Amino acid sequence: MVAACDGAAKINPGPAGWAWVLADASEVPQRWEAGPLGRTTNNVAELTALAELLEATDPAVPLEVRMDSQYAMNAVTKWIAGWKRNGWQTASKKPVANRDLVIRIDALLEGRDVTFRHVRAHQVNGDPLNAIADAAASTAASEQAPAGTAHGATDVPQPSPETEDKPRPARAAGASKRRSSSGRPAPVIKAKFPGRCGHCRSRYEKGEEITKVADGWGHRACRDAVPATV
Numbered sequence: 001m002v003a004a005c006d007g008a009a010k011i012n013p014g015p016a017g018w019a020w021v022l023a024d025a026s027e028v029p030q031r032w033e034a035g036p037l038g039r040t041t042n043n044v045a046e047l048t049a050l051a052e053l054l055e056a057t058d059p060a061v062p063l064e065v066r067m068d069s070q071y072a073m074n075a076v077t078k079w080i081a082g083w084k085r086n087g088w089q090t091a092s093k094k095p096v097a098n099r100d101l102v103i104r105i106d107a108l109l110e111g112r113d114v115t116f117r118h119v120r121a122h123q124v125n126g127d128p129l130n131a132i133a134d135a136a137a138s139t140a141a142s143e144q145a146p147a148g149t150a151h152g153a154t155d156v157p158q159p160s161p162e163t164e165d166k167p168r169p170a171r172a173a174g175a176s177k178r179r180s181s182s183g184r185p186a187p188v189i190k191a192k193f194p195g196r197c198g199h200c201r202s203r204y205e206k207g208e209e210i211t212k213v214a215d216g217w218g219h220r221a222c223r224d225a226v227p228a229t230v
Contacts, residue, residue, distance in 0.1 A: 002027055004066040004119075004129035005053045007045025008137040012221050016040045017140025018049035019148075021132045021156065022057065029132060029156045033148035034140040042221065046072035047101040049137065054108035062113040066130055068121035071208055076105045077116055079205060090194045091206070131159040186212035188220055197222055 005020035019034035033056060037045055046069035057063055067073050080102060083089070088096045096102065119127040121134060135157040140147060147153055188211045195204055197218030204210055204219060213222045 001025070001057065001061055002064045002066070002129065003053055003057070004127065004133040005046075005049035006068060006121075006130065006133035006137045007042060007047070007049045007072075008134070008141040009040065009042040009045055010138075010141050012219065013039055013041040015141050015144060016042070016045040017137045017142075017144070018045050018052055019133045019136035019140055019157075020049055020053035020056070021129050021136070022053075023129055027129065029129070031149040032132065032136060032153070032156055033146075033150055034136040034157075035146045036140050036144040038144070042219075043069075043071055044098055044101065045137065045141070047075070047098055047105065049133070050076070051101060051105050051108060054105065054112075054114075059108075059112045062115075064115045064117060066117045066119045066127055068119055068130055068134070070118060071205060073116050073118055074205065074207065075102055076109065080106060092194055094194070132156050135159040191217075 001022055001024065003020055003022045005018070007016065007018045009016040016037040016039065017034060018037060019032065021029050021032040023029045033052065035052065037048060046067070050065065050067065050072055053065065075098075082091070083096045083099075083102070086093075088099055090096055119130045121130065136147065139157060188209050191204055191206055191208050191210045194206050195210070195217060197204055197210075198213045198216035209220050210217050211220050213219070
């Protein structure tokens, strides 16, 4: 079977939702599901989507999972081994973010034939299953209601400008975009070390895309945000 899963947070953190779509070997969608998460981060939504997909599928059937979240995919395929060795601490000796979700997914992957494939989000003529999952997660985040074939839906979600999830961090009135001294938007780089976002205060991992935010470095989606209140 082939599947895609996605999470959405309308503001990071903010109203969030998760979704997955399952297709046959010909990539024809067979069923899908989406659910609300209240107020949380995009990373929590991405991990929850994967956990819900794994729980809803037959562990005896080989599964290809397509995701646009490098964080969620790397967390359960690459970084987890080091986290376990370090007693669930990061390389900087800080507690692993979203540990409970990572442990839940790790248990669900035990003994299964699961292949992960990273796909780029919001691409013209991009992966169609990812687009469906993105639309369903975005709607779940906005409406805070469950949906899917188990809830009586007969059609799969159709991606559109209204359902496409492009999280926008909250901005104060009059706040300007983060720009470099040259006036251009701050560059996006890959983090050399794990850290904590200067806006939403959630973790980012080594290799994740980051940029200058209102208070230091942080998630690309938080670039235009003002500092979070904690």
